[in-house]
Amino acid sequence: xxxxxxxxxxxxxxxxxxxxxxxxxxxxxxxxxxxxxxxxxxxxxxxxxxxxxxxxxxxxxxxxxxxxxxxxxxxxxxxxxxxxxxxxxxxxxxxxxxxxxxxxxxxxxxxxxxxxxxxxxxxxxxxxxx
Numbered sequence: 001x002x003x004x005x006x007x008x009x010x011x012x013x014x015x016x017x018x019x020x021x022x023x024x025x026x027x028x029x030x031x032x033x034x035x036x037x038x039x040x041x042x043x044x045x046x047x048x049x050x051x052x053x054x055x056x057x058x059x060x061x062x063x064x065x066x067x068x069x070x071x072x073x074x075x076x077x078x079x080x081x082x083x084x085x086x087x088x089x090x091x092x093x094x095x096x097x098x099x100x101x102x103x104x105x106x107x108x109x110x111x112x113x114x115x116x117x118x119x120x121x122x123x124x125x126x127x128x129x130x
Contacts, residue, residue, distance in 0.1 A: 007114065008053040014110050015046045022103075037088055037096035041103020044084045048077040049107040 019042055026035035055072045062069050081104050088095040 011110050011114050018042055033096045034099045037099030038103040040095055041084055041100040042106045044080045045104050045107040
């Protein structure tokens with residue numbers, strides 16, 4: 001389980017770096033609506049990542065203790081995605097809708113890229129169990 005918590009923490013760090021890049025893009029380019037959409041979507045994607053990380057921790061503790069397994073917060077995560085879309089639709093001059101949707105998917109892209117990198121590192125170091 002500590003390895004999973006390390007992965008989640010590392011992925012959150014990557015998402016925070018992406019948010020910083022989007023802020024710089026918003027501040028220094030003429031595509032402010034695109035970077036604002038990316039920031040909005042990625043911020044809520046980070047929130048969703050945080051929710052699922054907490055829920056996975058609760059889930060594993062409930063399984064270890066033999067208790068009833070709690071929900072993983074699907075409705076809450078869907079609601080935050082709907083909120084991002086509503087904000088982008090209500091303010092099309094400030095937020096690009098497609099960029100917002102892409103931003104909502106960034107946590108999943110970060111998870112897949114991080115998994116691939118960690119898998120490659122373990123395989124090259126000879127630590128992978130076959």
